[in-house]
Amino acid sequence: MNNPFRTTRRNIGELIAEWSIRAVASLSIIVIFLIFVFVFREASTLFLGDSDEATPQSTQVAQTDSTSQTTSSSEPDVYNPEAEEPEVYNPEAEAPSSGEEGAPGEFIYIAANPAYPHIYNPSTGLIPPDIDAASTEEDVVLGDTLSFTENFFSSTWQPVGEVPKFGIVPLLIGTAKTTLIAILIGAPLGILAALFVAFFAKPWIREIVKPGIELLAGFPSVVIGFFCLVSVASWVQDITGVPYRLNAIVGGIGLSLAVIPIVFSIAEDALSAVPKTLREASLALGSTEWQTAYRVMLPAAAPGVFAAVLLGIGRAFGETMIAIMATGNAPLSTFSPFEPARTVAATIGSEMGEVVWGSEHYGVLFLLGVLLFVFSFGLNAITELYVKTRFIKRFQGK
């Protein structure tokens, strides 16, 4: 692009102003670096060896917390205004008490609130991680001797206990499960709706439907999560009769509501960006509108639609509030969509508020954050570098 300013007279003030704008612009790049460096820095305590001191510290807090919970059990400390930390989910307080009543294999959280069973109540209702541990006794024994890496890739997520276990396998399975469901529902709906708006809808319908779906993108995720929690969960249970009110299906439906507007708007952009000449050529050869749309325009826009799905995946696995509220939050290593699941993002969201800063658990949560960041960075890099260049090549011959 020709620079219209090239010949302008320069002075010191101008230069300073220009370079400060340049400096501010570089902030975006710096922030990306900072995110990686500082999220990784907090996680790096795991590898620097001071985790040995931190582990007993976290157990100690777990004990003090649990005593305060038992002494004032009638008055949940969730609403204690003097408390410093916002209590998101209190695994410390919960693990010992549920350990006492914890009949292995019996999912306590279903009957957590007998007065109102279809409302999910994590203060009593989260599945205690030690249920998983109780069923796999040998892990408990092995736990002492496991190295961090072995622990990290084991199949038990039980961050609070005598021997904390940070096996991310159930979290990865939960994330994959809910993301897959969300994409299976969200991607077809989003792409087909985009196809409708781009090619079949009358202009006045387009003027209503398009901003309408874009408004869905502005729905706060906590609102979608709440909707799933109180309404969708009941509907799903009524229809399918699943034993657990909150499960991967409900979570996946919730996530798909977050995915649809993203897939829709990017796919719609891609479809509208296909040159009009293709459409006219197809119509001139005698094909109908729908043949043109499905067999010419959609394949032509395929890289863009692919990008839409990729970004949809990125949104689904990184979404926190919907996952916390609607998936049931149980770190189970099962692929069944009707059982509760727990995603990586939801784990960070629900445990970070309770963790002792600097402890091993804290480091592991940041490591999960690094995982999310690297994954989303990779997805974005693929969309940017591969998909977009292909799209440009295809239509501009560059």
Place this chain on the structure above:
Amino acid sequence: MQFSASTLPLPKRLLGFFAVLIALTAAVAVVGIILGMVGNFLANGGTHVTWEFLTEFPRNSNTEGGIWPALAGTTLLVMLMTLLGVPVGTATAIYLTEFAKQDSWFARSVRFAVNTLAGVPSIVFGLFGVGFFIQFMGGNIDAAFGTSSFGDGSLLWSSATLAVLTLPVVIVSVEEALRAVPRDLREASLALGATRMQTIIKVVLPNSVTGILTGSILAVGRGAGEVAAILFVGVTYSSEVLPSAVTEKFMHLGYHLFVLSTQSPDVEKTLPLQFATTLVLLGLTFLLNLTAILIRSRLRKR
């Protein structure tokens, strides 16, 4: 230009009918979901959104009363966020449109960074807020000035985190607005002897005020509904007073809803409160986004 479908054999016509029908169904389903959701909230919480609900403090462990501190906290949060984020976003957009050579590696890196930033999960921003703003910046400020209020979650660090999170939203909208300013205007200004910065400040920016406004509104809409990023950066579930300094903790509408619906001692009793809070939060973001969409579509037509 319209080719009649009747020249096709019947099976193909049926196929075409279903092809269009399935796309129509998808669009109707999506719009239906949105309307159903809003209708559900209106039906269950519509009557509870009263003046008292908006202006009273919560009582009795958040099970009664209103949402005033959450509403005020959210407002303060997004105001501070706008102050921190919009200037940075605007400057970046100015760089991208006015200064950058489009093919330079720096401009491409900035663009790539902005796109990446838009795709980073919000919970990662939350961790960034803890690791960078609270631990690093806050810790160092406390150590340097002997204060003790910066090394903990607060309104300030929450809005800084949200400012980073909403940066791409601002940049993209402002950039679009800056590009919509006709090149003639810039050239006329330069031809009259104005310098580059004078042209930007006196000609380009005044002509893109609506775009900057749109970007800010969209960012506010995004920031007001964002909970995951501020979960551990300063939000609190209960507060007797409004925050009086930026280093204090605050209540937030979205977080209030999250706490009410998942951690309340009596979820059933507070269900109307939850629906009413949802309506207020949704109404707020809805209005903001609608305004932005309307301004933007007007801008595009021009």
